[in-house]
Amino acid sequence: MTFTHRHLLGIEHLRPEEIVTLLDLAEDYVTLNRSAEKHSDALAGLTQINMFFENSTRTQASFELAGKRLGADVMNMAMQASSIAKGETLIDTAMTLNAMHPDLLVVRHPHSGAVDLLAQKVNCAVLNAGDGRHEHPTQALLDALTIRRAKGRLHRLSIAICGDIAHSRVARSNIMLLGKMENRIRLIGPPTLMPSGIGEFGVEVYDDMAEGLADVDVVMMLRLQRERMDGGFIPSEREYFHRFGLDAEKLSHAKPDAIVMHPGPMNRGVEIDGELADDINRSVIQDQVEMGVAVRMAAMDLLARNQRKLKGAA
Amino acid sequence: MSTTLFTNAKLIDPEAGTVTSGAVVVRNGKIADVLTQNTDLDEDTLAPVNFDHVIDCNRKHLAPGIVDIGVKVCEPGERHKESFGSAGLAAAAGGVTTMVTRPDTDPVIDNPEALEFVIRRAREAAPVNVLPMAALTKGRAGREMTEIGFLLDAGAVAFTDCDHVVGDTKVFGRALTYARSLGALVLGHPQDPGLSAGAAATSGKFASLRGLSGVSPMAERMGLDRDIAMIEMTGAKYHADQITAARALPPLERAKQNGFDITAGTSIHHLTLNALDVADYRTFFKIKPPLRDEEDRLAIAQAVASGLIDVISSMHTPQDEESKRLPFEAAASGAVALETLLPAAMRLFHSDHITLPQLWRAMSLNPAKRLGLDCGRLAPGAPADLVLFDPHAPFVMDRATLHSKSRNTPFDGARMQGKVLATYVAGKSVYQKQ
Numbered sequence: 001m002t003f004t005h006r007h008l009l010g011i012e013h014l015r016p017e018e019i020v021t022l023l024d025l026a027e028d029y030v031t032l033n034r035s036a037e038k039h040s041d042a043l044a045g046l047t048q049i050n051m052f053f054e055n056s057t058r059t060q061a062s063f064e065l066a067g068k069r070l071g072a073d074v075m076n077m078a079m080q081a082s083s084i085a086k087g088e089t090l091i092d093t094a095m096t097l098n099a100m101h102p103d104l105l106v107v108r109h110p111h112s113g114a115v116d117l118l119a120q121k122v123n124c125a126v127l128n129a130g131d132g133r134h135e136h137p138t139q140a141l142l143d144a145l146t147i148r149r150a151k152g153r154l155h156r157l158s159i160a161i162c163g164d165i166a167h168s169r170v171a172r173s174n175i176m177l178l179g180k181m182e183n184r185i186r187l188i189g190p191p192t193l194m195p196s197g198i199g200e201f202g203v204e205v206y207d208d209m210a211e212g213l214a215d216v217d218v219v220m221m222l223r224l225q226r227e228r229m230d231g232g233f234i235p236s237e238r239e240y241f242h243r244f245g246l247d248a249e250k251l252s253h254a255k256p257d258a259i260v261m262h263p264g265p266m267n268r269g270v271e272i273d274g275e276l277a278d279d280i281n282r283s284v285i286q287d288q289v290e291m292g293v294a295v296r297m298a299a300m301d302l303l304a305r306n307q308r309k310l311k312g313a314a
Numbered sequence: 315m316s317t318t319l320f321t322n323a324k325l326i327d328p329e330a331g332t333v334t335s336g337a338v339v340v341r342n343g344k345i346a347d348v349l350t351q352n353t354d355l356d357e358d359t360l361a362p363v364n365f366d367h368v369i370d371c372n373r374k375h376l377a378p379g380i381v382d383i384g385v386k387v388c389e390p391g392e393r394h395k396e397s398f399g400s401a402g403l404a405a406a407a408g409g410v411t412t413m414v415t416r417p418d419t420d421p422v423i424d425n426p427e428a429l430e431f432v433i434r435r436a437r438e439a440a441p442v443n444v445l446p447m448a449a450l451t452k453g454r455a456g457r458e459m460t461e462i463g464f465l466l467d468a469g470a471v472a473f474t475d476c477d478h479v480v481g482d483t484k485v486f487g488r489a490l491t492y493a494r495s496l497g498a499l500v501l502g503h504p505q506d507p508g509l510s511a512g513a514a515a516t517s518g519k520f521a522s523l524r525g526l527s528g529v530s531p532m533a534e535r536m537g538l539d540r541d542i543a544m545i546e547m548t549g550a551k552y553h554a555d556q557i558t559a560a561r562a563l564p565p566l567e568r569a570k571q572n573g574f575d576i577t578a579g580t581s582i583h584h585l586t587l588n589a590l591d592v593a594d595y596r597t598f599f600k601i602k603p604p605l606r607d608e609e610d611r612l613a614i615a616q617a618v619a620s621g622l623i624d625v626i627s628s629m630h631t632p633q634d635e636e637s638k639r640l641p642f643e644a645a646a647s648g649a650v651a652l653e654t655l656l657p658a659a660m661r662l663f664h665s666d667h668i669t670l671p672q673l674w675r676a677m678s679l680n681p682a683k684r685l686g687l688d689c690g691r692l693a694p695g696a697p698a699d700l701v702l703f704d705p706h707a708p709f710v711m712d713r714a715t716l717h718s719k720s721r722n723t724p725f726d727g728a729r730m731q732g733k734v735l736a737t738y739v740a741g742k743s744v745y746q747k748q
Contacts, residue, residue, distance in 0.1 A: 012523075091639050111641030112525035113595035132643070134525030169525060196528055197519030 003302045006310070007119045007126040010135035011176040019177060023145050023154075026291070026298035030145075033069065033294055042301045043072035046103035051093075052129070053079040053109040058264055058289070059129050059138075063106045066296035072104065090114060091121055098122040103307065104300055107131075125303040127296075133169050139263055140173035142295040144181070146288050147218055150259050155182045160213055160254070162188040163222035163244060163271050164233075166195045170263045171222055175201060188212035189244060192233045209244055213253040220261045221246050224271050237270055247273040251282065259284045316366050317341045318741055320700070323371035325350065327692045328378065328674035338376060339365075340698040343740035348692055371702055374735055377674050378690050379411025379442075379699035380655065381681040383472075383501075383579060384555055385630045386648070387413070387444075389435055390428070391420030395720045396632035401652065402440030403717040406745035408653040409701035409734040410628070412443040412689060414681070417454070418476040424449035424460045426468040433469055441744040442737075443699070445471045445685065450489050450500060456480040459489040462498055471685050474501035474555065477602050479537065481507050483544065490550035499551045499684065504537035504562065505603060514643045516589050516604045524595065526642060531559030531606060538562045542569045545576055553684060554578040557623055558603050560613035567622055577684050579625035580614050582651055586658045587611070587724060597638045597645035598724045601629070615667040618676050624684065626676040628655040632720030650718045654725050660705050660732030670705070698741035707733040 003018045011019075032038060048067040052060050060076065067074040079093070088096075090109070097105065098121070105126045107115045112132030119126040130136040148154040159178055165171045165187050178185055185203040187194065198205055206212030213219060224240065234240045246260065260276060260283045268274040277283055320338040325348065327334070336350035337360060349359065362368045382405070388395040405413050415432065417423035423432055429448055436444035448470035452458045455478075462473060473493055479502075480486040493500050510529040515521035517528030538554060542565060545552045557566060557578045569576050583601055588608045592599045599605060606614075617623040631648025638645050651658070659677065662668040668676075682690025689697045713726040737745040 089636065089639070090641065109641065111643050113643075114641035116594055117639075117641055132525045132641075133527075166522075172523070172525060195522035196517035196530070197522050200519040201522075 004306065006303070006306060008137055008299050008303060009116055009119060009126065009128045011137050011140050011173045011180070012135065014180070016180050019141070019144065019180065022141060022295070022298050022302060023148060025301060026141070026145050026294040029294040029297040030291065033290070038069050039071065040069065041071045043067060043070035043104070043304055046072045046304060047101065048072040048074045048104040048106065048300070049097060049102045050074065050076045050106045051079055051097070051108070052077070053107070053114075054130070055080075056108055056129070059108065062289070062292045063129060063296050066293050066300060067104070069293070070297055070300060072300070090118060094118045094121045098124070103304065125307050127299060127303065130169055133167055133172070135173045136169040137173050138292070138296050138299060139170045140177040141299065142288055142291040143174055143220065143261060143263070144177055145291040145295055146261065146284050147259070149287070149291075150284055151217060157217040158184045158186070158215060159218040159220060160186045160188055160216045161220045161222065162209070162212070162246065164193045164224050165189050165198070165222070166193045167225065168222050174220065175203060186212050186216065190234055209246075209250045210253045213250060216254045216258055218259055218261065219246065219251065219254055221272050223263060223265065224267060241270055245269070245271055245273060246276060248276060251276065258282070261285065261288060263288070317346070317364070318367040318369060319360065319362070319365040320369045320371055320376055321360060322373055323376035323702070324373060325692055326375055326377035326670050326674050328671050328679040329691055329693065331671040331675070333375070333670055338692065338700070340741040343698055343742070345692065345694055345696045345698050347694055374702055374704050375670070376700055376702050378678040378692055378696070379701050379737065379739065380409050380677045381412040381414065381685070381687065381690055382410045382628050382630070382652065382655065383414040383625060383681050383685070384416055384627045385413040385652065386416045386418065386632060388419060388632055390431065395634050396718055398435045398439035398444065400717060400719045401630070402442050402444070404650070404652040405440070405442045406737045407717050407734060409656045409703060409737050410442060410652050411699035411701070411737060411739050412445060412682070412687070413440070414471060414685065415444060415446045416476050417447050417449040417474065422449050422454050424452050424454070426461060426464045429465055429468045429470055442739050445469070447472045447474050447501065449473065450475045450493075451480060451485065454478040456482055456485055459485070459492060462489075462493055463496055466496055466498055472499040472501050472553070475503070477503050479503055479505055479507045483540070487544055487548055490544055490548040490552070494548055494550045497551065499553060501553045501555050502541045504534050504541055504554050504557065506533040506536040509533035509536065510603070513604065514600065515592065516606050518589065518607065520589050520592070524592070529604065531561055531610060534559045534603060535561045535565065539565055542574065542576065545569070545574045549575070551575045553625070556581050556584065556603065556627070556629065557617070558584040558606050558610065558614060560610045563613060563617055563622060570622070577624040577680070578622075579627050580618065580623050581627055581629040582655050582658045583629070583649060583724065584611065585615050585618065585626065586661050591724065592642070595642040596724075597640065597642055598649060598722050598726070600642060600645055600647050601631070601649055602647040615662055619668045619672050621675070624676065624680040626659065626673070628652050632718055633722045634720050638722050648722070650716065650720055650723050652718065653716055654711065654723055654730075656701070656703060656734055657711070657730040657732040658725065660730070663705060664731060698738060700738040701734060702736040703732060703734045705732050707731065709733060
């Protein structure tokens with residue numbers, strides 16, 4: 001087994017063979033999750049705490065379910081309602097939790113780098129469930145697993161990531177992961193939603209959907225945050241949908257068997273046409289949700305194994 | 315009449331642009347004579363019996379003390395971060411003989427009473443010269459100008475709202491015009507406030523990879539362009555606090571060629587570090603404006619060497635651990651630098667980017683000239699504010715050794731070269747290396 005990390009903070013520090021190890025293990029969990037008895041004891045006796053400093057329904061549910069299926073004791077903490085509101089710093093919160101001896105800490109935070117900071121201060125394994133605009137590693141891994149299952153491989157594919165790249169941690173993690181696995185990456189979106197220095201990322205950049213989608217194997221749509229829709233970054237919702245929303249016509253430029261992905265939650269009629277999102281022949285959006293649980297089980301399993309090794313060595 | 319002889323020294327003369335072996339005679343706190351190889355270094359003149367004190371400099375470098383424009387001392391308001399006592403010790407240990415302090419305290423130094431408090435505290439507690447700046451607008455809010463006349467009378471040496479840009483050009487124009495009528499120097503912070511709002515890093519690949527909100531260096535150019543137009547309109551005496559981007563250099567050069575009364579500074583951090591040093595969200599590297607790309611750093615160093623940029627400042631900004639141990643975007647900006655200014659500047663000397671006389675022109679002569687002070691020179695008549703240092707002495711920076719109450723230095727653990735051996739203010743020793 002090749003996966004030597006203590007934490008899963010981002011894709012940036014993973015090697016390609018580590019990504020493959022994790023995805024292979026996730027395949028086993030897909031099988032388990034489809035069986036009648038959806039249970040393993042991989043995390044039995046371990047405590048998992050989900051700390052979400054930012055609202056989340058899907059990701060938190062996915063992590064919670066993943067932990068429970070592996071037999072961990074799972075606790076959810078809604079951090080907005082808690083001591084943070086009373087002025088406690090992130091570090092103090094981390095130290096307090098650390099004193100309770102958790103084994104796995106799943107953290108989402110609105111600030112880039114906050115999860116790295118927290119990981120420096122605790123003894124347990126930390127999983128980044130999204131930090132600011134920085135990384136969302138389990139999302140990129142579940143996307144990778146979805147692509148690998150749909151396309152039969154995870155290399156030499158042409159993959160378009162469309163929409164609000166600038167504010168998206170999903171985009172950053174995906175660009176890194178798919179780049180490491182030697183795919184051709186295209187970014188499509190209005191220039192106001194492209195990050196600075198994008199020319200140095202080793203990707204192709206388009207501001208026209210028809211051009212950018214030509215002959216791609218995978219179309220990955222990103223969510224456009226409501227607060228960015230009116231006037232600030234784009235003129236209006238309807239102009240955005242007209243130019244960058246995915247519909248059947250725009251998709252016709254991609255390969256006939258191209259798949260459509262979306263990390264959810266979707267804005268139907270803004271970045272994606274409602275009917276297309278439900279088209280089971282093209283859309284793998286529901287598969288992504290399923291792979292999410294399996295990938296998170298695999299990630300937590302690997303981190304727990306590494307932790308046992310560390311403790312055994314000590 | 316007390317006389318001291320500093321003998322056997324390497325003298326850095328920023329006016330002549332030379333480093334020569336020689337001696338300095340100090341009488342009653344002022345430099346009385348500078349003796350170099352070329353003049354009369356004969357044994358009779360240098361006979362110890364002629365002096366009350368003789369200091370053998372051991373062939374180390376003797377230079378005018380550093381005049382540091384833009385030091386933040388956190389009195390009043392945040393004395394736990396830095397006091398005049400602690401900042402003064404740090405300055406003395408760093409070879410800084412004159413601290414020109416910032417008014418961005420809490421409350422802001424925007425009235426004569428607050429300024430008098432600062433002057434009194436500085437006199438009581440700091441072993442080095444302290445010259446305070448005052449705010450240009452009340453509360454640094456950019457709406458009404460301060461009592462520039464009264465503040466000048468009370469001892470303010472310049473006027474600045476620090477990192478708050480006066481956004482309303484009508485207010486800024488009137489303040490500049492009023493200041494000009496009194497001959498007061500105004501420090502600007504060239505930065506377009508809209509473009510730089512909320513930025514924690516310089517835009518580009520690194521900021522995007524780290525997911526940090528970035529600002530284009532163009533915001534600095536735009537800010538400078540605007541300020542230059544305001545100087546042209548008002549005829550004001552203006553100093554740009556920090557020029558850090560290569561793109562801001564051509565307009566600065568043109569403004570100087572046009573004969574405007576403009577000078578510019580930069581910070582030691584922008585001269586010695588770049589954007590990549592932030593690495594994995596190291597908040598001690600978060601400063602304002604943010605660290606730039608390596609190309610900018612080199613262009614700024616070149617501009618200091620050529621004299622286009624006049625002044626190097628420490629931009630000493632103490633922050634306690636609580637303000638820095640936060641996610642990068644939420645963490646406070648600024649770094650302490652009084653004690654690391656000289657060793658950091660030695661990096662530029664050792665890398666052959668800036669010579670020692672050029673460095674002392676920017677750290678001592680030019681800031682003194684700009685403020686109308688007679689220090690900053692190694693010449694008869696100038697105050698005997700001196701620093702004795704060894705530019706080659708190597709050490710590993712340990713922030714626990716700093717005299718500042720706050721120890722937010724980006725150089726913690728860095729290998730550096732250049733140690734201050736002794737510092738003198740008006741001929742009196744204020745620091746001796748143990």
